[in-house]
Every structure is written in C-alpha cells, then in structure tokens.
Amino acid sequence: MKRIINNLAVFTEGTIGKTPIIFVHGFPYDHTMWDFQVNALKDNYYCITYDVRGLGESYVGDGQYTMEAYVQDLFSIITELNLDKPVLCGHSMGGYISFRAAEINQFKFSGFIFVDTKPSADDNAAKLKRAAAINQINTEGLAPFVEAFVKNTFSDISLNEKKELIEDTLKKSYKHNPIGVKGALIAMLSRTDTTNFLQKIKLPTLLIYGSFDTLTPPTLMREIAEKIPNSEFAVIPRAGHMSPLENPDNVNDLIKGFLERRII
Numbered sequence: 001m002k003r004i005i006n007n008l009a010v011f012t013e014g015t016i017g018k019t020p021i022i023f024v025h026g027f028p029y030d031h032t033m034w035d036f037q038v039n040a041l042k043d044n045y046y047c048i049t050y051d052v053r054g055l056g057e058s059y060v061g062d063g064q065y066t067m068e069a070y071v072q073d074l075f076s077i078i079t080e081l082n083l084d085k086p087v088l089c090g091h092s093m094g095g096y097i098s099f100r101a102a103e104i105n106q107f108k109f110s111g112f113i114f115v116d117t118k119p120s121a122d123d124n125a126a127k128l129k130r131a132a133a134i135n136q137i138n139t140e141g142l143a144p145f146v147e148a149f150v151k152n153t154f155s156d157i158s159l160n161e162k163k164e165l166i167e168d169t170l171k172k173s174y175k176h177n178p179i180g181v182k183g184a185l186i187a188m189l190s191r192t193d194t195t196n197f198l199q200k201i202k203l204p205t206l207l208i209y210g211s212f213d214t215l216t217p218p219t220l221m222r223e224i225a226e227k228i229p230n231s232e233f234a235v236i237p238r239a240g241h242m243s244p245l246e247n248p249d250n251v252n253d254l255i256k257g258f259l260e261r262r263i264i
Contacts, residue, residue, distance in 0.1 A: 024093075026095075054180025066186075067188070130189045152214075198224065201231075207228075208234050
C-alpha cells in the first residue's frame with residue numbers, strides 16, 4: 001500500500017501488528033532497491049519502505065536538505081504509522097540516516113541492520129568529491145553522474161553477469177529530479193560523525209557488507225562492528241556496495257536469521 005506522509009511516498013507490505021521493519025534506501029536509489037528483501041519478509045513481518053525526500057516519488061521542493069531533516073522525516077513515518085519499536089535497516093545513505101536516528105533515540109527501535117554503510121562524516125576529500133558531483137550535474141546534466149556513480153557501486157562480477165539488473169537500476173536513477181539528487185549530496189555532506197556513539201548502542205545490531213565493496217570495504221567496517229557491543233558482522237560474497245541487489249538470497253537469509261535470533 002502506498003501513502004503520503006510528510007510529503008514522502010511511503011510503501012507498506014505485510015500485516016499490521018507483526019514486527020515492523022523500516023528499510024531506508026541508499027543514494028541515488030529509491031524504495032525499490034529493497035524489493036527482494038520485502039518480498040522475502042512480508043509474510044512474517046510488517047515491511048515499510050519509502051523514498052527519501054527528493055528522490056523517487058517523494059517531494060523535491062528546493063533541494064535544500066540536511067541529514068537532520070532526513071532523520072526527522074524517518075521519525076515522522078514512525079509516528080504517523082504508529083509503529084512500536086520497529087527494526088531499522090539502512091543502506092549507505094540510509095545507514096547515515098539510521099546511525100543518526102539511533103544516536104538521537106535508539107530506544108524508539110528494537111534493533112538495527114546496517115548495510116554497506118559507515119558512521120563517519122565526510123572528510124575534506126569526500127566533501128570536495130560531493131561538491132564536484134553537484135557541479136557535474138549542473139554543467140553536464142544528471143545522466144553522466146548517475147551512470148558513473150551507480151556502476152561504481154556494483155562489483156565487477158555484477159557488472160559482467162547481471163547486465164539487466166544494472167540497466168534497470170540505472171533507468172530508475174536517471175528518472176530522479178536533479179534538484180533532489182543535488183539535495184541528497186548536500187545532506188550527506190552535512191551529516192555529523194556518529195562513530196563515538198557506537199559503543200553506546202544497546203540493541204541487537206547486524207552489519208552486512210559486500211565482499212567487493214570499495215566504498216565501505218569489509219576490512220574497515222569490521223573495525224566499526226567491533227565498537228558496537230554484541231553486534232553481528234557478515235560479508236556477502238560476490239557483491240559490491242549494492243549487496244541487497246547483487247546477492248539478495250544471502251542478504252535475506254542473514255536478515256531472517258538475525259530477526260529470529262535477536263528480535264523475536
């Protein structure tokens with residue numbers, strides 16, 4: 001079911017009353033990047049996905065977004081749907097939103113799943129790279145930026161063996177409003193560092209990373225997992241930064257096992 005909450009396109013699957021899971025997508029994607037996970041979990045859980053402000057079917061406006069606004073959007077969905085301590089699952093940019101939401105009030109949730117993401121803020125090099133991306137969109141249009149960025153998030157294995165998946169993902173990203181994409185870049189650039197909060201997480205936590213993820217490499221992310229008490233860490237084979245799309249069966253099995261062991 002689709003509904004509009006705080007100008008956001010929100011989608012629900014499953015039965016109200018079952019354990020809720022909110023999936024927050026990465027950049028520059030939309031809620032459909034979680035389709036494999038929702039289809040696998042909707043019979044036993046209440047699955048909520050949404051398009052982050054400026055992307056997909058959600059409101060674009062002037063593109064002046066911040067990470068704090070993204071987090072408040074997430075909380076507005078929890079309030080409007082009257083969700084009781086949902087599990088929060090965030091990928092990449094969605095993970096940035098999730099880390100900050102946890103820092104603000106972790107006890108609104110029952111557990112966390114962080115997928116191909118990190119808690120650190122942009123360093124100077126990353127800030128300059130985001131600024132260059134905004135300039136590229138302004139001067140060349142959205143398509144060249146999207147093509148290069150999206151392909152870089154997939155492993156070479158997927159680029160060679162899953163061409164239809166890559167093309168479908170690209171087509172969806174090409175449809176975004178350039179103002180919204182630039183707004184998301186600004187929001188990511190504006191985020192704070194939540195690394196020091198990791199040791200304070202008291203809820204069940206699972207971290208998932210693709211074995212060939214060059215943006216958030218597993219070796220670095222294992223160090224992050226070690227800072228979260230009693231967390232679980234898993235590496236997805238044959239996947240890059242887009243592990244939920246590249247190897248959905250493996251990701252789904254990990255999420256199911258985590259939910260059954262640690263949440264239910």
